[in-house]
Amino acid sequence: MRATSTRGKRGVRAVAAPEGPFVVGVDSSTQSTKALVVDAATGQVVAQGQAPHRVTPGPGHESDPEQWWEALGAALAQCGGAAHQASAVSVGGQQHGLVTLDADGRPVRPALLWNDVRSAPQRDRLVEELGGPGEWAERIGSVPPPAFTVTKWAWLREHEPEAAAATAAVRLPHDYLTQRLTGEGTTDRGDASGTGWWSSRTESYDEGVLEHVGLSPALLPRVLGHGEAAGTVRPGLPLPAGALVATGTGDNMAAALGLGLRPGQPVLSLGTSGTVYAVSPHRPADPSGTVSGFADARTDWLPLACTLNCTLAVDRIATLLGLHREAVDPGGTVTMLPFLDGERTPQLPYASGLLHGLRHDSTGGQVLQAAYDGAVFALLQALDKVLDDGPGGGSGAGSGDRTDAGGAGEQPLLLIGGGAKGAAWRDTVLRLSGRPVRVPRAQELVALGAAAQAAALLLGEDAAAVARRWNTTEGTAYEAVPRDDAALGRLEATLTGADTLLRRP
Numbered sequence: 334m335r336a337t338s339t340r341g342k343r344g345v346r347a348v349a350a351p352e353g354p355f356v357v358g359v360d361s362s363t364q365s366t367k368a369l370v371v372d373a374a375t376g377q378v379v380a381q382g383q384a385p386h387r388v389t390p391g392p393g394h395e396s397d398p399e400q401w402w403e404a405l406g407a408a409l410a411q412c413g414g415a416a417h418q419a420s421a422v423s424v425g426g427q428q429h430g431l432v433t434l435d436a437d438g439r440p441v442r443p444a445l446l447w448n449d450v451r452s453a454p455q456r457d458r459l460v461e462e463l464g465g466p467g468e469w470a471e472r473i474g475s476v477p478p479p480a481f482t483v484t485k486w487a488w489l490r491e492h493e494p495e496a497a498a499a500t501a502a503v504r505l506p507h508d509y510l511t512q513r514l515t516g517e518g519t520t521d522r523g524d525a526s527g528t529g530w531w532s533s534r535t536e537s538y539d540e541g542v543l544e545h546v547g548l549s550p551a552l553l554p555r556v557l558g559h560g561e562a563a564g565t566v567r568p569g570l571p572l573p574a575g576a577l578v579a580t581g582t583g584d585n586m587a588a589a590l591g592l593g594l595r596p597g598q599p600v601l602s603l604g605t606s607g608t609v610y611a612v613s614p615h616r617p618a619d620p621s622g623t624v625s626g627f628a629d630a631r632t633d634w635l636p637l638a639c640t641l642n643c644t645l646a647v648d649r650i651a652t653l654l655g656l657h658r659e660a661v662d663p664g665g666t667v668t669m670l671p672f673l674d675g676e677r678t679p680q681l682p683y684a685s686g687l688l689h690g691l692r693h694d695s696t697g698g699q700v701l702q703a704a705y706d707g708a709v710f711a712l713l714q715a716l717d718k719v720l721d722d723g724p725g726g727g728s729g730a731g732s733g734d735r736t737d738a739g740g741a742g743e744q745p746l747l748l749i750g751g752g753a754k755g756a757a758w759r760d761t762v763l764r765l766s767g768r769p770v771r772v773p774r775a776q777e778l779v780a781l782g783a784a785a786q787a788a789a790l791l792l793g794e795d796a797a798a799v800a801r802r803w804n805t806t807e808g809t810a811y812e813a814v815p816r817d818d819a820a821l822g823r824l825e826a827t828l829t830g831a832d833t834l835l836r837r838p
């Protein structure tokens with residue numbers, strides 16, 4: 334396959350002396366916090382740091398929010414003096430997590446994370462009790478999967494009523510960190526749209542849903558408008574006191590900003606979660622529940638499908654096989670559905686991993702390749718639905734802001750997230766999608782998007798325009814290869830054939 338490198342005049346890897354001012358972008362995601370100090374003029378990353386998070390193993394996935402705050406301090410400390418010169422900061426964070434705070438602003442219990450599927454029974458009940466999938470899609474914009482905050486709050490009330498009763502404030506991960514910086518309870522429309530209690534129809538909290546789950550709106554943060562400031566950094570924190578704090582947003586919305594996405598441009602992100610999404614001028618409302626109808630961090634929409642099993646699941650299979658993650662072999666008849674955490678796309682919260690088609694001559698490398706194939710297959714199955722979403726029959730249809738790269742079928746998939754660094758991931762996406770792929774050279778697109786949001790607030794610009802000015806999509810382009818329809822057919826047949834097994838609680 335042929336690869337070509339694209340390079341703009343002022344790429345994010347420019348080596349010229351920074352012009353300033355400096356801004357800080359933060360990605361507080363599932364596995365770690367990453368902080369970038371960025372030159373607002375050029376997008377050049379002048380310093381960066383990263384510190385890990387602990388996630389509980391087992392049926393539930395939880396993390397202590399205090400630990401995210403400590404990780405943010407550690408990541409900023411690694412940035413050295415540059416962080417102390419920052420004039421603005423913004424925080425992108427993993428979506429959906431339920432952070433419950435007491436009257437003193439301290440966590441009542443660890444946060445329930447997006448990939449914790451224990452709330453699947455509460456989810457099923459909520460969808461039924463409030464009018465069914467069609468009503469949820471029309472009213473909220475999404476049929477909530479067990480990832481959404483509303484299902485986690487329902488789980489908490491049922492399983493730990495004393496923790497729910499002690500809760501004086503409910504926050505999302507990025508809200509929690511923003512509040513630690515500013516002292517103010519704020520959020521943005523992008524992250525709010527993943528709670529299940531923010532209506533994309535009215536663009537406000539849905540009091541009917543909140544009443545149904547016994548949550549007072551007074552416990553929720555104020556939803557800031559696009560471009561509004563969340564506040565300023567308080568004294569005594571690991572950033573300059575008085576620096577501006579932008580709204581922040583969910584990690585996928587931040588990456589969309591970081592790429593300066595135009596409507597219709599598809600993105601495939603390979604991290605703890607796998608996601609496929611595109612910016613759209615149309616409000617999504619998918620009653621099948623495959624596409625979450627998120628708002629983006631500006632004034633558009635972000636139809637998105639998300640899998641629970643992506644890089645961590647494939648790395649786990651590699652470890653079980655005793656293989657390096659790149660040690661894949663082509664060919665063979667093995668199929669794997671690597672649903673180690675249950676799955677959200679397809680909607681199989683009770684599923685576990687499934688291996689099929691083993692023969693005497695199957696190699697370990699083929700089994701590993703099958704894990705990559707299964708993870709990518711789940712994402713690609715949802716991609717067409719993501720791109721078809723909206724009344725115009727395509728996420729870019731009717732938009733004056735449409736990319737000039739031609740029809741949706743010809744658009745390269747932008748491949749981002751930690752997995753985009755790996756050849757096995759990239760080759761699997763090329764082989765199963767049949768699409769051209771582009772891997773931006775800039776690697777931390779969530780943190781870069783948050784930095785663009787901070788720069789936009791500081792300079793009075795639009796955040797996506799800032800990212801475009803920074804040339805963040807510059808990178809290596811890979812030509813399309815013929816799609817491996819045989820492998821896709823085997824996966825489809827395994828998924829259909831094992832349906833009963835995969836649905837069993």
Ligand SMILES: Nc1ncnc2c1ncn2[C@@H]1O[C@H](COP(=O)(O)OP(=O)(O)O)[C@@H](O)[C@H]1O
Binds near residue numbers: 362644645756
């Ligand atoms: N060189 C690499 N090749 C392939 N995968 C990689 C490489 N480096 C990191 N990863 C993968 O990236 C994942 C982390 O991606 P990231 O987007 O940072 O996750 P998250 O934002 O969910 O915390 C790890 O689980 C790991 O499997």
Ligand SMILES: O=C(CO)[C@@H](O)[C@H](O)COP(=O)(O)O
Binds near residue numbers: 428447
């Ligand atoms: O649940 C979703 C999106 O709906 C996830 O994409 C989370 O936002 C977690 O992201 P990562 O930590 O994997 O980046």
